[in-house]
Amino acid sequence: MSELFEPKIVAFVCTYCTYAGADLAGTSRLKYAPNVRIVRLPCTGRISPMFILKALQKGADGVLVSGCHPGDCHFTHGNYHARRRWMVFRALLDFTGISPERVKFSWISAAEGSKFADLINSVTEDIRNLGPFDQYQQLIKETESPATL
Amino acid sequence: MITQERYRTTVKELLANGSIKMAIGYKPGSTPDRRRPLFIRTSEEAEQLVLDSTCVQNLSGYLVSEGLLSDEKRVGIFLRPEGVRSINILAAEYQLNADQIVIFGFDSTGREVRPLDGRSAREFSGLLNELKEKPLQIYKEPLLERIEKMNAKERFDFWQEEFSRCIKCYACRQACPMCYCRRCIVDSNQPQWVNTSSHTLGNFEWNIVRAFHLSGRCVQCGNCDRACPVNIPLRLINQRMANEVLDGFDHFAGLSATQEPVLASFKKDDTETFIL
């Protein structure tokens, strides 16, 4: 295997912080791994765990969920609600054998363009090391409705 | 037997003096160790009442049947401690008014059935608080510990094997008193979140969603586990999630009718060690 595995990663981000952070990374001409497809949502509180499952269902090897730091939420506490939900959902994924290494969470503010770029690079590297999510992709194949990512 | 007779008399009295309009209990089922729900409106119907150690089903789901409580009359119901917890959750989630529910509490050790003190959910708070302190002993599952020791791949294989048998009958959902949504997310097809076919992928998604929606709400009554026709050990997932909210947020579901749902509340200093 000489060719490098390029993981597919889906990032669900809130529009006020992380998306703006990603924008800043772009306008600052920071280079980061092209493996991430960004989905912008109004708030981390709007990021349903269903989205994570959907991304996996469509063949993602990893998922990133990111929003405003605690205290900075545009809607004052959407991210506090999200944090609890993630913690529980993460435990559930872990218990059913979907490694939490594949589903990452972060806080990135609108000012943290370089944190965004660094995080995307490190997440991509981590997922690359884990390799493709074969177990799940085998299940997708069995359904005869191939992934569309 | 004494408990059964005593409760039968109580039910008849309460029906006769109009304190309750109906009592929900158990009657004989298709085999000697099975019970069916019994809806008692008259003293003749009360004669069919059975109360013994095989009365395991959590009947509280019947209380949210459409229109049952809308006349504000009171309804009696036979409940184990888990059932009382569901009443509290249903009340905390504004599905019913706990004051309308008259509880005939019971519990059993071996074949012995004993009555529990209290007629309203509030009066059980002492008992429920005790349960909170010792649930881990009661529900200790060797299999749960075995799964926790596995690595991710082994765990995935374990659940793949289990979930591959799921036929998506949704009996687990129908049997669960906490699953009262008129329209379940799996019935929604625009967008279609969960694969509807009972292939293993769809089954994984369904079982994860079910467990997530019951996290911090499940009372471990075992209705789902018993209802599953292919014996998927749903109790293990439920127990794992109950441990998670207890350890993480000190939350024991159904302690009181005013308890905040754990996933609809937060603390500013909730743990976030996993967040990058």
Ligand code: SF4
């Ligand atoms: S998930 Fe199962 S054990 Fe938990 S409340 Fe529902 S039916 Fe009872």
Ligand code: SF4
């Ligand atoms: S009861 Fe069992 S077979 Fe039926 S949907 Fe639930 S897990 Fe699947």
